Amino acid sequence: MATKKTVLTKDKIVSMYMDYTLEHNEKPKSVYQFTKMNDFTESEFYSFFGNLESIEKEIYNMFFEKTLELLNKDAQYESYDMKSKLLSFYFTFFELLTANRSYVSMSLNANRNQLKNVLQLSDLRKNFKKFIGEITTDEFKIQYEKIQDFQEKALQESAWIQFVFTLKFWLEDGSPAFEKTDIFIEKSVKLSFELMNIAPINSLIDFGKFLFKEKMQTS
Known part of the structure; x- marks a missing residue:
């Protein structure tokens, strides 16, 4: 049975961003890199943030x-x-x-x-x-x-x-x-x-x- 994908929210993106920054000791290089590492699409990202x-x-x-x-x-x-x-x-x-x-x-x-x-x-x-x-x-x-x-x-x-x-x-x-x-x-x-x-x-x-x-x- 396929696992239901977690609903993406603004708060979750913020949490992912903060976690990435702390774990890698740097900010994500691009939206593409950030979304790929967190398993969601650029299109989904841009529905919440412009950059x-x-x-x-x-x-x-x-x-x-x-x-x-x-x-x-x-x-x-x-x-x-x-x-x-x-x-x-x-x-x-x-x-x-x-x-x-x-x-x-x-x-x-x-x-x-x-x-x-x-x-x-x-x-x-x-x-x-x-x-x-x-x-x-x-x-x-x-x-x-x-x-x-x-x-x-x-x-x-x-x-x-x-x-x-x-x-x-x-x-x-x-x-x-x-x-x-x-x-x-x-x-x-x-x-x-x-x-x-x-x-x-x-x-x-x-x-x-x-x-x-x-x-x-x-x-």
Whole structure:
């Protein structure tokens, strides 16, 4: 009796791609090679993705979507203030990255040209900035207006830059359970919110001391 062929899905293709990359220590050379090794056709592949690079972008987008799914399962999440929602996002997202650290580390360090590595995050960037826009409260906008004219795009872009710095710190973090990344997240998010207030100097000094200490230990 013939074995029934497993139904191909987007998630399965993503899983195959990640497995191939980790097992061969490199990305697939072509769609033809990738599909042949995994016993499905190019036509089936193209019904889900336009090229291999699209899979790479989708992986980080899936991390984002899974993060929101987990956050929204918490009945208390909607009652959180903006700062708490952002912290919850960070901790949940980086927990997912940690579960897939081998792939993430390899994919974001695959090219000497860092721009090519960052291009994988283009869809994530769009969704993250949209997320920031959705959780930005009127109260925060008022605080932001105290130091400059409120521009939502500028706020979202600065939040994305902070996110990228956090990702870079996590990639280089060698502490047990990546506890230093947790500290980095707490201090950087706290600082970004207190910069909207009149007297952020204590958080600024505290965060500066933490970064200086880390720099000294790794130099």
